[in-house]
Amino acid sequence: MAFLHGDLHEDVYMKLPKGLQYSNPKLVCKLTRSLYGLKQVLAGNDLDEIQAVKIFLDDKFKIKDLGILKFFIGMEVARNKTSIALYQRKYALDLITDCGLLGAKPASTPMEYTTSLSMDSGSPLPDATMYRRLVGRLLYLTNTIPDLSYLVGCLSQFMDSPTDAHLTAAYRILRYLKQSPATGLFFSSNNSFTLSGYTDSDWGACKDTRKFISGYCFFLGNTLISWKSKKQATVLRSFSEAEYRVLANGTCELIWLLKLLKEFDIHPPLPVDIFCDNNSTIYIASSPVFHERTKHVEVDCHVVRNKFKEEISNLRHIVSSD
Known part of the structure; x- marks a missing residue:
């Protein structure tokens, strides 16, 4: 994403690198895009060790220490002794300004939940370049604003032939961001482990293909640390099957998170509660018998059930807000 927005506003010239030659040796290269150096972030709870690493790297590569992290590839970091906030306020405001919506009325939600988009919604745009660029920039915002993941994923399906209805939905996201551009992730030092x-799943949500959309999120204490929203590649015959496949994906993510936290010497108490709003899905996971109606999800059953038996995960029912 950095190279898409790295236009230079001044004249910069460079020498040709080794191995690259032109037929005319008098030619000079003029850059039209910025060249980005390698930026790395060091994190840890041992300041002496961090300083030793910086000295070693500087001896080998001649690095420049920019101090405490405040801004990194479009993300802003605010911190104090008890917490860290990660957000993209400047990036969001620049995006709103570039689209001419700085004076637009803010929206209370990122989308209109009473309507759904399809390929036939609205009239085709005469030039799809602006839409594609906008959705690409919105994708980067999902790194710190998880509630945009579902809608931006939906808008990404119409890159080949976007319509004015799709563009209006993308603009609504910007009006939603306008009311609180500094929305982001919050990490507290007093958080539990x-x-x-x-x-959750949205069975048959895609009006064009009837494929279902899956989603999961995981919290460490009160802090959101992992989330995903994705349209699956298959069409399923039942709502319970869709819910179960999402539960299997969430279980795999849980296994990965436990391994990652173990590397940081963090050991969350087991079993881990996974909440689902479908009782039949929980019954399938806890039942030792495979029925005729569940044999097509047998592999997913084993994934979820084994972790349930090993007391790594604990399935709980949650009442849907729908």
Whole structure:
């Protein structure tokens, strides 16, 4: 994403690198895009060790220490003794300004939940370049604003032939951001190490293909640390099957998170609660019998059930807000 927005506003010239030659040796290269150096972030709880690493790297590569992290590839970091906030306020405001919506009325939600988009919604745009660029920039915002993941994923399906209805939906996201551009992730030092997860699916949500959309998120204490929203590649015959496949994906993510936290010497209490709003899905996971109606999801059953039996995960029912 950095190279898409790295236009230079001044004349910069460079020598040709080794191995690259032109037929005319008098030619000079003029850059039209910025060249980005390698930027790395050091994190840890041992300042002496961090300083030793910086000295070693500087001896080998001649690095420049920019001090405490405040801004990194479009993300802003605010911190004090008890917490860290990660957000993209400047990036969001620049995006809103570039689209001419700085004076637009803010929206209370990122999308209109009473309507759904399809390939036939609205009239085709005469030039799809602006839409594609806008959605690409919105994708980067999902790194710190998880509630945009579902809608931006939906808008990404119409890159080949976007319509004015799709563009209006993208603009609504910008009006939603306008009311609170500094929305982001918050990490507290007083947080607990209790891990919990939530899974859900939107069965047959895609009006064009009737494929289902899956989603899950995991919290460490009160802090969101992992989330995903994705349209799956298959069409399923039942709502329970869709819910179960999402639960299996969430269980795999849980296994990965536990391994990652173990590398940081963090050991969340087990079993980890995974919340689901479908009782039949929980019954399938806890039942030792495979039925005729569940044999097509047998592999997913084993994934979820084994972790349930090993007391790594604990399935709990949650009432849907729908």
